[in-house]
Amino acid sequence: MLTQTEINIIKDSAPALAQYGEDITGRFYQILFQSHPELSHIFNMTNQKSGSQKAALATAVYAFAKYVDNLEVILGDVERIAQKHASLGIKSEHYPLVGSALLQAIDEILQPPQSVIDAWAKGYGILADVFINREQALYDQKSEQQGGWRGTREFTLVNKVMETPLITSFYLKPNDGLAISDFVPGQYIAVHMQPAGAExxxxxxxxxxxxxxxNSYRISVKKEQxxxxxxxxxxxxxxxxxxGDTLNLSNPFGEFYLQESSNPVVLISGGVGITPMQAMLETLVSGGSREVHFVHGALNSEHHAYKEMHNNITDTEQVTTHVFYEQAPAEPADNHYQGLINLELLKSDLPLNSAEFxxxxxxxxxxxxxKQLKTLQVADENIFYEVFGASKALAE
Structure with a gap:
């Protein structure tokens, strides 16, 4: 455990981390990949180029410093990161390598007294143990459940369907023909690969x-550029x-998922963000008991993935759909709107006081x-969200 003196030292470093956080994390990644180039096969190197990963890490390091005496505040972030680490296959032996590079970066950028480095070394060790223990529990849980496995598993692409000009669905079955892991709608899998010519x-x-x-998993991928x-x-x-091609997949992971409850559900998505919502919608429709409001925003009807299903369930007894097209709707209907998602137009239809969003x-x-939900006085504990890529907070 950290002593009160060590806690004070770490907390006192928070303002410097807020000011120089991205300098520190940028240097951290340089040190890490120079010393251990093999880790470049685990980290998303595209996020390194864009700077999004160093920004996300800077935010996480600052949060640890700020809440080191009240870590319950960041337990949600810890779980999110642990789930992602498990899908990446992070191992316990990676943590000392990361810790050494981080401490060196802090030392180089801030040039603090040795007492600061010592306090951070101890603090990092405690946090690393939290991640190691949680990730090991996830690995054990997945490998022991019916259809689960450790590491990656080979799957064959059995169907490929274009949903929109930019989104294609990939249907994947295990090569061994055995059972596959169950998942909670909203979770993800990781695809592990090295395309020809990739470094x-x-x-x-x-x-x-x-x-x-x-029998199979479906992922729907947007062609990004x-x-x-x-x-x-x-x-x-x-x-x-x-x-017919083979892909290596992780088990399903993720802390964003449909909660077990009888409350009404409001699913709100934009663009390719529809993918976890589609899993939730299909699960809810097959269950047939919870009231569902489905709200989706797309460029136009051509870019509306799974449109046929959504049109077929429009205003059923269980499900109500509302679709916003930035461009004029090609198929005018009572549940279609022009423009960005505007919940003010729907507030009389949505169960604002009882639903999960x-x-x-x-x-x-x-x-x-x-922001619209907060204006409509929806409580934070009823709002769940997923950010693709390096995580960012919505309330800023």
Whole structure:
């Protein structure tokens, strides 16, 4: 355990971490990959180029310093990170390597007294043990459950369906023909691969986009493109992976999922953020008991994934759908709107005081929707969300 003096030292370093956090984490990654280039096969190197990973890590390091005497505040973040680490295959022996690089970066950037380095070394060791123990529990749980496994498992692509001009669904069955792990709708799997010509082994996490069916998994992947190189794997999946090819997958993981409850559910998604919501929607429809409100935003009807299913369940006894198209709706209907998602238009239809709200989509969209929910006085404990990529908070 940390002494009160050590806690005070770490907390007192929080302002410096807020100011120089990205300098520290940027240097940390340089040190880490120079000393241990093999770790570049685990970390998402595209996020390194864009800077999103160092920003996310800086936020996490600052949060630890700020709440070192009240770690319950960041337990949600710890669980989110542990779940992602498990899908990546992080091992206990990686933690000392990361800790050494982080302490060296703090020392180089801040040049603090030795007492600060010593306090952070002890604090990091305690936090590392939390992650190691939680991740080991996840590995054990997954390997011991029916259909589970350790590490990665080979799956064959048995079908490939274009949902929109940018989103394609991939249907995957295990090569060994045995059972597969159950999952809670909202969770993801990691695809482990090294495309021809790629410098590093690549790992990407994709939400499972259908209800569990015991035989196969479905992921629906958006073909990404950006100046920083996002889209290396999504483009490879779209353009080069064909029916009959083999992919290596992790078990399903993730702390964002449909809660067990009888409360009404409001699913709100934008663009490819529809993927975990689709798994939730299919599960809820097959269960047939909970009141469901499905709200989705897309560029237009052509870019509305799973549109046919949504049209078929419109205004059923259980499910009500509301679709927002940024461009004019090609198929005008009572439940279609033009523009961005606007919950003010729906407030008389939504059970604001009793529902659980699930959000997924572009960060700007989720921040806007979260602000609307707070204006409508929805409690934070009833709002659940998933951010694709390096995590960011909605309340900023």
């Amino acid at each position: 590093n082994h690549q790992i990407r996490q994709y939400s499972l986009s259908s209800a569990y069916n015991k 950006s100046p920083h190189g996002e889209g290396l794997i999504s483009n490879y999946l779209h353009d080069s992976v064909n029916v 699930y959000l997924c989509g572009p960060l700007a969209m989720m921040k806007a929707v979260y």
